[in-house]
Amino acid sequence: MASEDVSGRLVTMRVTELKKVAKGLRLAKLEQAGITTVADVLANSHEQLMQIPGVGAQTVDEVKAAAALVAERSRVDARTRFDPVRRDPRQTRILAHLQAERAATEAVGELREAVHRFRERAMPYFAAADRAGSRLAMFFSRRKRRVETLARLDLLEAVNAEHETHALERDLATALDRARPERWNSDELWRDYERQAASVNTQFAKITGADAEDAERAEDFVGEDLRQAIETLPFDRSLLRTDLRFYQLFGAKYVIYQKRAIIGDEMGLGKTIQALAVAAHLAAKGQRRCLVICPASVVPNWLNEIRKHTKLEAFGLHGPGREEEARKWLRRGGVAVTTFNTIDRLESLPQRAKIALLVVDEAHYIKNPNAKRSMAVGAAIGRSKRALLLSGTPMENRVQEFKSLIGHLRPDLAEQVGQGDEVVGAEDFRRTVAPVYLRRNQEDVLTELPEKIEVEEWVQFNGSDEDEYREQVRRRNLMGMRRASSAMPGSAKLERLAELVDDAGAEGQKVIVFSYFLDVLKAVGERIGDVAIGPITGKVAAAKRQAMVDEFARREGPAVILAQIEAGGVGLNIQAASMVVLAEPQWKPSIEQQAVARAHRMGQTRRVQVHRLLAKDGVDDRIREVQEHKELLFEHYARRSDAKSTGAMATATAVATLDDDSIPLEQRIIAAERSRLGIDRR
Structure with missing residues (x-):
């Protein structure tokens, strides 16, 4: 479906569009020869294009490269985005097959134990059933062997007659029915999609390969050696309930490998899930204590996400009963969630308590290193084997705030970050701080996200x-x-x-x-x-x-x-x-x-x-x-006051005030509005 859309787009796209991705292209000779669309460029080989009078090898190379780039961008743009408003029949069919696959996968997990029990009960009698099914084998068997075979066949029939076997047969029949794409009607499919769009999109992106492509493009700033070490790191999914996107898996492995890190993904990319994936992996390896520090307003959301995405036990260390919950967490392990204002008041959390993973959500809350809560969180980081800061606020242009955050994790690296509040080039900045800072944007990794x-x-x-x-x-x-x-x-x-x-x-x-x-x-x-x-x-x-x-x-x-x-x-x-x-x-x-x-x-x-x-x-x-x-320079105010010299003078004074950085911004804005409305001229 997407390939058809791309082909149609390229057929109608004028060859002059290539100049938008490669300036200076010489296209006149190509157009004169009938190469008028991007599809024409792609359809003709290098040799065919070079046969056109006046077209040289360099031009052909540049034009072919530009056409390939445009085609790739069109392919990404044309990826299927499920639209529950339009309900395209082609998309409905895709959803039906995705639903069937999910149903089959769920059935495998749900019925595995019951099938295993049936197999253990029936296995001793399978060989006898095979012999009983062969007249030749039974004819040449001795009487004692035939009697024994028939007895075992009776026992197998008894197993088949058991209530548990009948229940398994019904469950298998139901599972097979749910695994038929034609079983699902359009309304069911689209309702289901709207309920769990994230997991459906993840499933589809993995099947089509888009997930891996997006992740690779988003992480190209990570050095090749570091990237390879992270990607080849083993990851235990056994305590996760949710399938991860490739970029989320990379983020989780990044934290596991680096031990102290900041994930600064744009809002909406699943930073919480990545943090929980790290916690689940560590718990599966026996490191069962994870502590989350977050604003009080999002404690319930964290508790919900823990139960939804993992098999780990969740504990709320906030409000009445927090001390008892803390003691349970210390004994049993799991994920505990507390707040910035509570972390230093938990009497049940001794200084010696070791934490496998500390997660700080909305990490910009601790950007001031001298604040009480920053120091309390810093102390908790010091007691933790691994620490992860989460913040969706871009940091490239706020160097000092970023430097204070990085100082909580890697003081040595913080010293390498620039001084002052100068704007730092995003690409160079990301490469410099790659050992501690990982950020991906929506347009890079969620290409299916609606506009x-x-x-x-x-x-x-x-x-x-x-x-x-x-x-x-x-x-x-x-x-x-x-x-x-x-x-x-x-x-x-x-x-x-x-x-x-x-x-x-x-x-x-x-x-x-x-x-x-x-x-x-x-x-x-x-x-x-x-x-x-x-x-x-x-x-x-x-x-x-x-x-x-x-x-x-x-x-x-x-x-x-x-x-x-x-x-x-x-x-x-x-x-x-x-x-x-x-x-x-x-x-x-x-x-x-x-x-x-x-x-x-x-x-x-x-x-x-x-x-x-x-x-x-x-x-x-x-x-x-x-x-x-x-800049707060409102020259047009002065033009409005040209009629009166006194007004012009007052306005000129106001404009000078607006340009004075020593005056608080709020006062300058009030001055601007008083000037615009003529209040100071009365």
Whole structure:
């Protein structure tokens, strides 16, 4: 199916497209000779192309190489992406065969013990059954042998008549039926796909070879010797319930081999599963204590993931009963989960207790080496045989923060990392820190992930919006300015948000709405009514947050989950949503990225739409400029004030203020808005 799509694309792709991947190509002579498409270039050999007058060997080599590159990119782009909205019949057939294979594999595991027991009971009589089935053998057997054979045949029939044998026959018949692709109807297949898309996509990627190709491309920055050592490392899967993607297996082996490492994969690639794979491997080898340190809000998610993906026992060392749970964990082994604020208060965790693997989730929480929790985690790292830090926040451009994280694991390597906050080239940086830092991006390793469409939804202040905004600017209240620019009651933003929710419901989509402000979430909830779930806030207990997410996933029809961006934007998996609405821009783009990644992550089956609600001519403009690293130089304000010399002077002073890095950013933004609105000229 994909190869047909690629062929069709290359047949219609003009040969001039090759200039996009190899500048300076000379194509005129080829086009004159009738080589007008990329498919034409690929269809003709080097020798055939060189026979064209005016075309030399170098041109042919360059053109063929460019065509091969375009074809490879087209092949990757054309890989099958299962679409539960379109339900292409060809994709349905593929899902049927994948379902049949999974059913057969599951049956082998479930029935292996029962088959083994039947074999042990019946094996002594199989030879007699063979003899009884041969008239010639029975004719030439002595009477005593015939009697003995018939007696054993009776015993075999008795085994066949046993209740357990009949049960096995029924189970085998059921298994054989479930292993027939035609047994599954379209609705069953697509419902199943939406429930477990991550595992189905993993299965399909391994069958087609795409998984290995993606992993190889993503890890090409790891030195050949190190890569070979990691790839050939034995790995014990016996305590895992989940099949790993190749890049996840490489990540797990990387941690096992390096002993102290950071996995900085982009959000949504399964860092948790990789950490649990390491824990399962070590436990299978007799090293059974794994400790996870994470924010309190994601403790339930970790406990769920442990039970879902491994056969290891899970212990929550947080809240009442944590000391008893800690003692059980120390005695029995397994995976214990605690929080940054609890790790140094666990009385049942003695200093001498050895930990096979320490996992620190959301590791940017310990970027300040002088903070109390950083020191507590650092002490735990020192007591651990292996340590793994997880963080989905890209670190290439934040050298000092990365250096402090790497210092927890490899102080010697931290000294080799650059000084200051200078921007470091991503490729050189990754090669330099490869002994401790592994990062893969979604576009490299999850080629089947549905696309993400990001839209800026600019709205104009209405009358009440603008009056409130001006008042907050007059008060120099930056938080008030941001709140007044968000989806407050009666605002243009709130009306646009309600329209998006209505449209999503009509299309069968579920929605996540993120805001920094509680009163904005309250206003949204009141405006959209019964479809709202939440809000998830910092004060909502972790278990209740997960319950809200579960309810959101189960609910049939329209549903909207409301979340404070710093509470719901971290650690939760909300793949049931295919629309994300950000009610206002955040200072750090990484906060928005983490929020979007709650939906656009491994296991998502639908295209994800991201809508950023932005109020024109206000603080949202300024924050977007900060996000894009633009200078706060607003020359157009001066042009607006040319009519009045006093206004021009005031504006010029404001512009100079905006360019003064010694003045806090928040004050400069307030000054910019006061200047734009003419407040300081009155």
